Amino acid sequence: MGSSFGNIFKIHTYGESHGVALGVVIDGCPAGLAIDESFIQSELDRRKPGQSKITTQRKEADEFEIVSGVFEGKSTGTPISIIIRNGDQRSKDYSHIADKFRPSHADYTFQAKYGIRDYRGGGRSSARETVARVAAGAIAKLLLKHYGISCDAYVSQVGSLKLEKSYTELDLSEAENNIVRCPDSSLAEQMIALIDETRKNRDTIGGIITGVIKGTPAGLGEPVFDKLHAELGKAMLSINAVKGFEYGSGFEGVKLNGSDHNDAFYKEEEQIKTKTNLSGGIQGGISNGEDIYFNVAFKPVATIMQDQESINEAGEKVTVSGKGRHDPCVVPRAVPIVEAMSALVIADYLLISRSNRL
Amino acid sequence: MGSSFGNIFKIHTYGESHGVALGVVIDGCPAGLAIDESFIQSELDRRKPGQSKITTQRKEADEFEIVSGVFEGKSTGTPISIIIRNGDQRSKDYSHIADKFRPSHADYTFQAKYGIRDYRGGGRSSARETVARVAAGAIAKLLLKHYGISCDAYVSQVGSLKLEKSYTELDLSEAENNIVRCPDSSLAEQMIALIDETRKNRDTIGGIITGVIKGTPAGLGEPVFDKLHAELGKAMLSINAVKGFEYGSGFEGVKLNGSDHNDAFYKEEEQIKTKTNLSGGIQGGISNGEDIYFNVAFKPVATIMQDQESINEAGEKVTVSGKGRHDPCVVPRAVPIVEAMSALVIADYLLISRSNRL
Amino acid sequence: MGSSFGNIFKIHTYGESHGVALGVVIDGCPAGLAIDESFIQSELDRRKPGQSKITTQRKEADEFEIVSGVFEGKSTGTPISIIIRNGDQRSKDYSHIADKFRPSHADYTFQAKYGIRDYRGGGRSSARETVARVAAGAIAKLLLKHYGISCDAYVSQVGSLKLEKSYTELDLSEAENNIVRCPDSSLAEQMIALIDETRKNRDTIGGIITGVIKGTPAGLGEPVFDKLHAELGKAMLSINAVKGFEYGSGFEGVKLNGSDHNDAFYKEEEQIKTKTNLSGGIQGGISNGEDIYFNVAFKPVATIMQDQESINEAGEKVTVSGKGRHDPCVVPRAVPIVEAMSALVIADYLLISRSNRL
Amino acid sequence: MGSSFGNIFKIHTYGESHGVALGVVIDGCPAGLAIDESFIQSELDRRKPGQSKITTQRKEADEFEIVSGVFEGKSTGTPISIIIRNGDQRSKDYSHIADKFRPSHADYTFQAKYGIRDYRGGGRSSARETVARVAAGAIAKLLLKHYGISCDAYVSQVGSLKLEKSYTELDLSEAENNIVRCPDSSLAEQMIALIDETRKNRDTIGGIITGVIKGTPAGLGEPVFDKLHAELGKAMLSINAVKGFEYGSGFEGVKLNGSDHNDAFYKEEEQIKTKTNLSGGIQGGISNGEDIYFNVAFKPVATIMQDQESINEAGEKVTVSGKGRHDPCVVPRAVPIVEAMSALVIADYLLISRSNRL
Structure with a gap:
């Protein structure tokens, strides 16, 4: 269990760090979506190792192949299977860690659970697994773009270097202009320097990523257990190294009084809006049409x-x-x-919401 | 969608704040478990309104009835259905809010989603819904007790009043000795005073609850998307008013270096342990046998x-x-x-883990 | 496991034959559907014991109560919970079968599976459980009626007395005019006589029910594993005492050549139709807009x-x-x-199909 | 939706008849199972086209590649991904059927559902899809073999040529000794002649396959909706061209009286058995330890x-x-x-049953 995500727009991933290939099967993408392969590749390239001096210098091509579900450039409604072959998984010597439990890695827990594990590069527990998520996410992004919804993210903290500005004060497109992906260029430089110094100290450091979802219609999210932010939180917490998730006012919001925290409704040009957005675009687990924003905490990498x-x-x-x-x-x-x-969460909930009413 | 939780130990809830009844169907409880009804009632009483001066003064009996799945005091393996009737849902006048959208409530989002809503007391979006979770959770706790696992929680912050001690330095059983459920009695008094003052100001305030799970064997949790802490995070984020979740080192951990954050393994009396526990008892999404601990952030109540x-x-x-x-x-x-x-998450993952190996 | 059915229009049932109550939680009914309670009761009455001389003479009121999910006569999109209390489950003496395994009943298999069982009247394995299905099915029928879809059934065989006519040659509304529910009145009389004679012999006998679904749009059903007829077959096979399911040409169709079996397409008034319908309204697991028809085989009742x-x-x-x-x-x-x-299958697949396309 | 099957031992398939590849991801195979690749190939070879004069003469190698989930010859508990590349899907000319709806094929229904379809060889609706099922089924068979359970099948009818003997009177291993896979060698010859003649007439013909499952422990199967035979029926009905399913006494059983149909229990050497087995090894949806047997009806192939x-x-x-x-x-x-x-159904239910009891 554990390798599937979603309800209607549903993905199934597989693959080990040093196995033959990684991949994803996407079941539930609506038919008729134009599949832009160059966009998928550009997303994979953003995740690729070796892209800058502050990432691992390993080289992986991360070239993908779509082997089903797309015909003449469009989705057909049947499962879209995407495979990313591992470049060179031969003969590499892992004997030095084959039977060792690396601290704060999943070596021990996989062994305790299964009694066997592929110890090469962490096997299934490696963050290399996320390459399949990015490929599937690219398809979800294409679907959302069709409906005017965008999912962006940027680095808002590295170690104790914290971006104090809200996303509303920033030009998020700036994030891709520097290698640390922080939209504040001067803070970005400090972050890069800190990471570089940490690397030279043969150490690692944590950080925070802020996500912003725009264009979501009101009404996405399900009552009770499958609240939109609960599923979003699970999605983020499932990413390797994540230790925390908060949305809207988050952990800081607990200090406020209700009279300061409540978001007042008003109407503007036939659209219902809120004057403030401490709710983070979600009320009672359902989107209200305002921006959805959240923070994701990543621990320092365990391999030092x-x-x-x-x-x-x-x-x-x-x-x-x-x-x-x-x-x-x-x-x-x-x-x-x-x-x-x-993008995977929003795409799924968008399709789920089609069954709300007669 | 949205009213089911779990995979094998699975629950389905229903009911509106001012409807006829709330309830839960638990499908997947193993047969042969002694069902202690007085324990279920005592858990419901801990959640009940009107229990102290710092909670709502509403009176609800919250008496439950088990209508299936239990025979001669034991679970039979078939669905356990528990009903909690609403005491007096007649005639109360909600006309003053029937068509109004209360700020930071789910009135607007339910209307946007469904085009219709039970406006009485928030309907399905009311926190009254959690009575069904507590009833189901009581059964899960009984199951876990059978396997030596406990799930405890306490209030660790109200507004800016924060309990700085770790759970390891506290006697958690003290939490039930005061009405705010903080195991530090002197801080508890300050918290009570703050809540009381806030109430007099006709306002509300947020807070944080810390959860601690002990006795979990190594090996619970599924790789990739269904990591133990991801499901735990979703479970917490699905509770009304929750804005954030963190486990182990959490958001503070991002500031650390890997060399400080890693938990060193050692062996003691045939058991594998870690010297520190910044991992929060979970590595790679799978329990390692150490205590699992986490924080849950609650916003101030929207009704002021x-x-x-x-x-x-x-x-x-x-x-x-x-x-x-x-x-x-x-x-x-x-x-x-x-x-x-x-308890619901751990019970479910405990049963899932039975399929790990031949 | 086992007490849930459906994907989007999803039901969860509970209850034992002689327990406190039986019930169903319907999660996923679209909001805004008028819930006609008298229709639900009339459906329950059709299933009720004691309705004629050829059914059991037991008396059960089978009165239901809707305790959630309906507001001012309409579905709200939240779970609809329906409870049917068992009239008189007290004191009845089952000691004579408490530890016996009745032949061809589920006493032994439940004991083997769970190590414990509610032996009163078969507990969860009793056909009394189907009262919850009929209540949920009534809601599904109301939904389908809104979209012009009907689900009818009738008795087409009792023992060796077989109705040789196709449903297309019959007036199906005649079925409700006699107590055996066969639309051919003269055969109905023979069937009633046969059942009555069997009863006098202190024995039981099997039979076949034919189902006919009209008004289904083309496009319902999912490729590969969740083919429309596969789900329909599972639904039927899950009913107590069912031993077989066939649709369209069924078991007899195996004797035919493809040239006789194929249904030729033609167009009539902008609608695509087939000249014959050996396919039974489903091709490749997806409805083609023709009538869907099928047979369900019931074994003789085990209690003699x-x-x-x-x-x-x-x-x-x-x-x-x-x-x-x-x-x-x-x-x-x-x-x-x-x-x-x-009705439950078609309602579910109708909602699923909303996600087929952009 | 539609391309997943199972609950714990769960498979996800993908691929089109003339696409790049077909494949399956198996999530939930317990860790530690020896994966015999030659066995998988031998199973694929039994399904392969071109294996005899009475099958299609198309040539497909049907060579598979395991790209994840197996390490040093054993399952690791993580998803096992198996890919079967299509040999030669280039340039073949399908323009003659690109926009035509072939009678009794899924061309029209796919078009009606999705508004787009891969028309080459039927795309996703082709029986070529079953190659992925056989690969996954081979893994399930290996798992079942470990627990002493076997799943066999044979041809029991072609057109009107029917094998009148019960499986208990036959040596099932004989089925693989002739190209029609009927264990009665003289009837097999007649069947082969009939198929050959039909082929010469440029026509097709239907048939029935009987399945026999031996070695199942008592207790597999879930009450109510997920009865063992209901899931088995769905599994069979999901296979291309299947029109009917019956188990135990099946459709013929409806003619019997209960006094003839009931299977009497007795005890032999500490094992509970039944004297007859009209129940087909399943009572109340749960296996009773006797052989499970069933018939599956296949219509004549639509392509003539x-x-x-x-x-x-x-x-x-x-x-x-x-x-x-x-x-x-x-x-x-x-x-x-x-x-x-x-094998997929039994493997899944075997794992599910591990959660029956404390």
């Missing part, structure tokens, strides 16, 4: 270039040595993943 | 005893007046709800 | 008024004596159940 | 080598000419498909 004490499968003390090429900070490459998961 | 500007269904400006008896702060009564949702 | 050899839980030889008042033939009362299950 | 009248997308009259190489009778190649679907 330092020796660490641990144990192996036999329970013996061992040293885990940092080797290979890894990300010193995950948030720059996680921006397209956050966007992809947002 | 003040006049507020808003609009009605026709789009006309109206005044929404605060009437009736409402909670000035939701967290004291939300403690058993957080526990119930934790 | 004769002594039978069996064993008890301890494995000892025992005699099971026929007692009480039971149906000598299940098909007359099963007609509304077949209709209800048809 | 004759000219047929039809219409095109524009509604104009057209002639559909029979071209290419097609099966004159589908049942010989459908035997491994019936087995595969049986």
Whole structure:
């Protein structure tokens, strides 16, 4: 269990970090959608390793192949299967970690759960798995674009360097103009310097990504358990290294009084709006047509270039040595993943909402 | 959609705030579990309105009836249906809000979604719905108790009054000894005073609940999308008024370096443990046997005893007046709800894990 | 597991034969549907015991109560919960079968599965459970009526007495004019005589029900596993005592050549039709707009008024004596159940189909 | 929707007849199962076209590749993805049927549903899709073999040539000794002659496959909607060209009296058995440990080598000419498909049953 997401616009992913391939089957994409393959590739490129000096220097082509569900450039309503082959998974030597439990990785928990695991590069628990999410998310984004909905994200914090401005004060398109994907260029420089310094210290650091969804009609989201923000939260928390999710006023909002927190309704040109938006565009779990915004907290990457004490499968003390090429900070490459998961949630709820009324 | 939760231990709820009844159908409880009805009632009583001066003074008996699935005191493996009748839903006059959209409530979004809504007390969007969760959660707790697992929660923040100690430094059983359910008695007094003052100001205030799950075996949780903390996060975010969820190091953890954040493994008496627990008992989405702990942020209650500007269904400006008896702060009564949702998640994942291996 | 049916128009049932109540929660009925309570009651009455001399003489009121999801006579989009209380489940003495395994009943299999069972009247395995299906099916029928779709059924065989005419040669409304629900009045008389004779012999007999669905638009049904007839077949096979399902040409069709079996397309007044309909209105698992028709085979009722050899839980030889008042033939009362299950399938697939296209 | 099957042992398939590839993702196979690749290939070979003179003469290699979920020869508990590339899907000319609706095919219904379709060889509606089922079924069979359960099938009828013996009187292993897969060698010869003659007449013919499942423990199957035979029936009805399903006494059983139909229990060497088995190994939807047996009716293949009248997308009259190489009778190649679907159902229910009890 665990490799499926969504209800109507539903995805099923598979693949290990160093297996033959990763992929996704998308079942439930409405028929007739133009599938822009260059857009899918550009999204994969935003997530790709080796894209800048502050990401891992590993090289993976991340070229995809659509093997079903698209005919003459359009979705047919049947499952869209996308495969991304792993470039070179041969012969690489993982014997030094084969039976060791790397600290704060999933080696031990997979072993405890299954009694067997593909230890090469973390196997199924590797963040390499997110390549399939980004491919599926690209299809969801194309669907949402058709309906005038956008899902954007940017880096709003690295370590203690925090972007204090709200997304409403920023030009979000600036985020793609620097390698850390922060829309404030001067803070971006500081963030880049911090990540670079951390890397030189053979260490890693955490960060926060802010997501913004615009153009959502009022009425998306289901009462009680499948509230829109609950599903969005699950989507974000399912991304590797995520430790927290908040939307609208979030954790800070608990300090407020109701009289300051409530968003007053008004009508403008036949549209119902709210004067403030501490609700984060969602009330009672259902979108109200305002922007949806949220924060996602990522812990520092567990793989560090330092020796660490641990144990192996036999329970013996061992040293885990940092080797290979890894990300010193995950948030720059996680921006397209956050966007992809947002798009998958909204696409799904958009289709679900078609059954609301007679 | 939206009124079901879980995969194997699965619940389906129904009912409106001022309808005939609320209830839950639990499908998937293993056969042979002794169903302690007095325990279920005691859990409902912890959530019940009118239990102290800092909660709403409304009176609801919240008496339940089990109408199926239990035979001679034990679960039979068939659906357990529990009904809680609403005491007195007649004749109450809701005409003053029938067509008004109360600020930061779900009136507008339900109307936008369905084109019709039961406006009495918020209908399905009312927090009264959580009575069904607590009843189901009580059954889940009984199941978990059988396997030595406990799910506890307490209030760790009201407004800006924050409990700075970790749960490991506290006696959690103290939480039930005061009406705000904070295990630090002196802080509890301050919290009570703050809530009482807020109430007198005809206002409301937010807060944070911390949850702690002990006794979980290593191996619960599913890779990729259904990570244990992702499902736990969804469960918490689905509770009325929740704006955020974090587990382990959470949002603060983003500031750390990996070398400080990683939890070192060691072995003690045939058991694998970690020296620190910033992971929050979950690695790669799967429990590692350490305590699971998390925070849930609740916004201030939207219903305030003040006049507020808003609009009605026709789009006309109206005044929404605060009437009736409402909670000035939701967290004291939300403690058993957080526990119930934790228990439902763990019970479900415990059963799912039975299929891990040959 | 097992007590839920449907994907979008989804139902969850509960209740034991001699428990407190049976019921159903319908999640996913679109908002705005007028809920005609007298229609629901009339459907329940068609299934009710004691309605004629050829059914069981047990008396059950089968009065229902809607406790949620309906406001001012219309569905609100939230779960519709319907409860049917069992009239008199007290004190009845079941000690004579408490530990015996009745032949061809589910006593042994429930015991083998769960290690515990409510032995009173078969508990959850009793056909009394279908009262909840009929209540839910009535709501589904109301939804389908709104879209011009009807789901009818009638008895086409009792024992070896077979109605040789096709449904197209019959006036189906005649079925409700006799107690066996066969639209051919002279054959109906023979069937009634046969059932009556069987009853006098303290025995039981099987039969076949034919279902006919009219007004379905082309395009309902999902490729591959969730073909319309596959879901319809599952729905029928889930009814107590059903041993077989066939649609269109069915089992007889295997003898034909393709050149005789194929249905030729033609166009009439802007509508695409087929000259014959051996396909049974479904091609590739998707409705083509022609009538959907099918047969459902019911075995003879297992409870007979004769002594039978069996064993008890301890494995000892025992005699099971026929007692009480039971149906000598299940098909007359099963007609509304077949209709209800048809309606549930079509309602669900109608809503699913809303997501087919952009 | 529609391309997923199962609850815990769950499969997701994709692919079009003349697309790049077909495949399946199996999520929920327990970890530690030895994956015998040669067995998977042998199962695919049993379904492969061109295997004898009575099947289509098309050549497809049907070679598969496992790209995830297996490590060092064993399942790891993560999704097993299997891909079967289409040999030669280039340039073939389908222009003669591109806009025509072939009689009793899914061309029209797919067009009505989606407004677009991959017309090459039927696209997603082609029986070529079943190659993915057989691959997944092979994994399920390996799992069941581990627990001593077998799923076999054979041809019991072609046209009006019917095998009158019960499976208990036959040596089922004989079925693989002739090209029609009927365990009675003399009847097999007649069947082969009939199919051959039908082929020469440029026509097709239907048939019946009987399935037999042995070694199932008592207790598999879920009450009410997910009865074991209901899921089995859905599985069979989802196979291309299937028109009917019956198990145990089936349609013939309706003629019997209860006193003849009931299966008496007895105990033999600590095992509870029934003297007869008209129940077909399932009572109340739950297996009782006896053999499960059932019949599946297949209509004559719709593609015939004759000219047929039809219409095109524009509604104009057209002639559909029979071209290419097609099966004159589908049942010989459908035997491994019936087995595969049986195995998928039993594997899933076996895992589900692990949650029955404390």
